[in-house]
Amino acid sequence: MLPIKSISLVLFTCLVGVGASHAAPSADAILVASDGIRNPGRPFSVTVTLTEYQKGKQVDATTLTSYSRTQPNGQFASIVRFVLPTRDAGKLMLKNGNDMWFYDPTNKASVRLSPQQRLLGQASNGDVATVNLAKDYKPTLVAEEEVLDGERNKRNAYKLALTAVSPDVTYASIEMWVDAQNNRPIKMRFFAESQRLLKTVYYRKYLPQLGAERPTESVIIDGLDPQSVTLMRFSDYVARAIPETWMQRDFLPRFQPE
Amino acid sequence: MNTYTHAVICGCLYSLSLCVTPVLAANDELDALSLESAPEVKPAAPTSLKWLAEGAWGNASQRYLPDSRNIGRASIDFSYASRLAPGWRAVVSDRLDYFEPALASTDATVNSLREAYLSWQPDGGNSIFELGRINLRYGPSYGYNPTDFFRDGSLRVLTTADPFALRENRLGTVMLRGQYMWSDSAVSVALAPKLADAASANGWNLDLGATNNRDRAVLMLSTQFSKNVSGQTLLYKQAVQSTAIGFNMAALLSDAATAHLEFSRSSEPSLIDRTLGATNATPTRNRFSGGVTYTTVGKLSVTAEYQYNGFALSQADWSALGGAPATQLAYLSEALRLQELAARQSYLIYVTQKSLGHKDLDLTAYLRLNPGDDSKLFWLELRRHWPNFDLSFQLQQNIGNANSEFGLLPDRRVVQVLGTYYH
Numbered sequence: 001m002l003p004i005k006s007i008s009l010v011l012f013t014c015l016v017g018v019g020a021s022h023a024a025p026s027a028d029a030i031l032v033a034s035d036g037i038r039n040p041g042r043p044f045s046v047t048v049t050l051t052e053y054q055k056g057k058q059v060d061a062t063t064l065t066s067y068s069r070t071q072p073n074g075q076f077a078s079i080v081r082f083v084l085p086t087r088d089a090g091k092l093m094l095k096n097g098n099d100m101w102f103y104d105p106t107n108k109a110s111v112r113l114s115p116q117q118r119l120l121g122q123a124s125n126g127d128v129a130t131v132n133l134a135k136d137y138k139p140t141l142v143a144e145e146e147v148l149d150g151e152r153n154k155r156n157a158y159k160l161a162l163t164a165v166s167p168d169v170t171y172a173s174i175e176m177w178v179d180a181q182n183n184r185p186i187k188m189r190f191f192a193e194s195q196r197l198l199k200t201v202y203y204r205k206y207l208p209q210l211g212a213e214r215p216t217e218s219v220i221i222d223g224l225d226p227q228s229v230t231l232m233r234f235s236d237y238v239a240r241a242i243p244e245t246w247m248q249r250d251f252l253p254r255f256q257p258e
Numbered sequence: 259m260n261t262y263t264h265a266v267i268c269g270c271l272y273s274l275s276l277c278v279t280p281v282l283a284a285n286d287e288l289d290a291l292s293l294e295s296a297p298e299v300k301p302a303a304p305t306s307l308k309w310l311a312e313g314a315w316g317n318a319s320q321r322y323l324p325d326s327r328n329i330g331r332a333s334i335d336f337s338y339a340s341r342l343a344p345g346w347r348a349v350v351s352d353r354l355d356y357f358e359p360a361l362a363s364t365d366a367t368v369n370s371l372r373e374a375y376l377s378w379q380p381d382g383g384n385s386i387f388e389l390g391r392i393n394l395r396y397g398p399s400y401g402y403n404p405t406d407f408f409r410d411g412s413l414r415v416l417t418t419a420d421p422f423a424l425r426e427n428r429l430g431t432v433m434l435r436g437q438y439m440w441s442d443s444a445v446s447v448a449l450a451p452k453l454a455d456a457a458s459a460n461g462w463n464l465d466l467g468a469t470n471n472r473d474r475a476v477l478m479l480s481t482q483f484s485k486n487v488s489g490q491t492l493l494y495k496q497a498v499q500s501t502a503i504g505f506n507m508a509a510l511l512s513d514a515a516t517a518h519l520e521f522s523r524s525s526e527p528s529l530i531d532r533t534l535g536a537t538n539a540t541p542t543r544n545r546f547s548g549g550v551t552y553t554t555v556g557k558l559s560v561t562a563e564y565q566y567n568g569f570a571l572s573q574a575d576w577s578a579l580g581g582a583p584a585t586q587l588a589y590l591s592e593a594l595r596l597q598e599l600a601a602r603q604s605y606l607i608y609v610t611q612k613s614l615g616h617k618d619l620d621l622t623a624y625l626r627l628n629p630g631d632d633s634k635l636f637w638l639e640l641r642r643h644w645p646n647f648d649l650s651f652q653l654q655q656n657i658g659n660a661n662s663e664f665g666l667l668p669d670r671r672v673v674q675v676l677g678t679y680y681h
Binding site: 049051053054056058059060061072085086087089090097098099100105106107108109110111112113114115116117118148150151152168170200202204217219221226227229231232233241243244245246247248249250251254256 | 286287288289290291293294295296306308310337339341347377379382383384386393394395398422423424425426428437439440441442443444446480482485486488508509510511512513514515516518551553554555557559612617643645646648678680681
């Protein structure tokens with residue numbers, strides 16, 4: 001009987017072990033890991049190329065450089081410098097939570113922005129700034145399902161439902177699909193308080209950047225008009241010393257990119 | 259069609275739409291995923307030269323003359339910033355304008371050296387020191403900035419009536435400036451010495467007399483009061499006058515609305531006394547401007563602003579000058595030179611609509627109303643963008659009776675077409 005008992009015990013242990021290894025991690029852990037893949041964990045700059053399409057035809061292209069760092073509250077703050085088109089070169093946007101400013105060096109004017117004011121065609125100002133979702137949203141794991149990724153391949157993914165816990169955020173709720181194998185963000189759907197779909201975003205073209213495989217392109221599809229699409233390409237990630245003091249309105253006139 | 263049949267057909271159509279919509283959406287997403295980004299453009303190196311060339315042609319209908327007059331302008335505008343060494347930067351910004359016909363009291367060709375300064379930002383980036391001609395501008399308001407203490411005399415030529423674009427021609431003041439920043443606040447001091455006595459009409463003069471005709475200093479403390487509210491407190495001192503105080507604030511009201519205000523209090527000659535050269539009396543009065551900006555999802559931004567200048571003439575005093583239109587015109591000219599509000603009170607509605615019917619067409623318009631005499635200034639611009647070129651149409655209409663602030667101005671209507679090439 002002893003061998004049978006032992007075999008049973010081994011089998012039970014294996015089954016429990018297998019079950020434990022397959023158990024989904026917590027929604028919080030998935031979201032934090034996914035944030036860590038989208039955003040480097042140290043101050044950095046990145047070149048952002050926005051390409052706008054209407055009905056499949058390119059209608060605009062903009063190049064920016066974004067300088068980001070984590071603030072003491074755990075959220076990112078960014079200064080975005082316009083590079084192209086030429087008429088906008090040198091203009092700056094600061095996003096530090098909801099403290100958003102636009103600075104034009106030609107007339108020295110600093111203008112306070114509301115989240116609804118867009119400087120970048122169809123993309124919102126927040127799209128080009130880095131955001132730690134785990135700071136502002138409470139995630140719930142709602143399903144494990146197959147989803148099409150940005151390269152049009154099927155992936156097994158965790159579906160998270162994110163609800164805003166901070167009143168200052170632009171989106172009331174978010175649906176998010178994260179690769180079950182490696183926590184890479186695959187796709188997000190952003191909703192207004194009225195539950196209206198504002199946009200769908202795919203994350204794709206994962207490449208090694210600043211110590212991890214990160215998405216180097218996102219595809220933003222307008223919620224109202226799916227024929228309106230903005231591609232955002234992220235390139236030239238560089239780790240930089242960006243002091244916390246840069247992330248305020250008074251620094252904008254003195255900003256000098258290195 | 260009876261009600262029942264109608265209901266059945268509508269029900270079927272609704273059911274069909276429920277089935278078809280997700281399929282369409284999925285197809286749209288697949289189409290979107292087949293798109294490719296534009297070729298990458300490397301950002302410009304830190305050493306950067308930026309310039310533009312602009313030509314304007316237009317016509318102004320006259321209030322006091324039967325014939326209209328043609329107006330023209332050619333401008334070259336450049337700015338250059340160079341990193342000299344780690345932490346060191348040199349900045350030069352200049353503009354050359356040629357007017358046809360020449361503006362009153364200046365040459366036809368006017369060169370404006372707007373900025374020329376050295377900047378030093380020691381390691382750590384928390385402090386900055388600057389020396390040279392610096393364009394230092396305070397205040398979040400759109401049409402009147404009581405806390406912008408270095409504004410007077412800084413506009414050498416007027417090329418537009420747009421209060422935002424107007425500041426692009428502004429001359430900096432020669433000063434030594436230091437700033438120290440904490441994570442959510444900053445303090446700065448600027449010292450501007452007297453370098454000349456009076457402004458120059460010579461178009462090639464540096465015109466230090468316009469910006470540095472007395473010793474001046476300003477101390478500014480900037481504070482982030484909360485996540486949504488920030489402000490600046492200023493103390494300003496100039497030779498002979500007592501210290502002026504100023505305060506400005508900007509706040510986020512909602513996802514779509516922001517608010518701003520500016521206030522200053524000082525003891526100085528009134529605007530009419532300045533015009534008449536009688537500057538002995540220095541009453542203590544206030545200046546104020548405050549407004550709200552609302553932006554719609556459709557990229558329409560509307561700003562409503564109230565403006566008050568305690569040093570300006572009251573409506574009764576302005577009317578009393580009605581028998582001396584030359585004095586009234588001199589008063590308005592002095593207000594423009596000082597970038598002051600000529601009326602005791604004024605309202606401004608400022609509107610921008612991006613992508614007006616076409617992705618690359620923008621509309622900017624404003625209406626300035628003097629409630630005392632009901633005169634108005636209306637200005638509108640339609641601007642079409644191409645990658646390196648803008649084509650604009652501008653209309654300015656000065657509306658009011660002959661004794662009013664805007665009705666008194668010599669130009670009744672100004673129409674202009676502008677072409678701007680950006681490099």
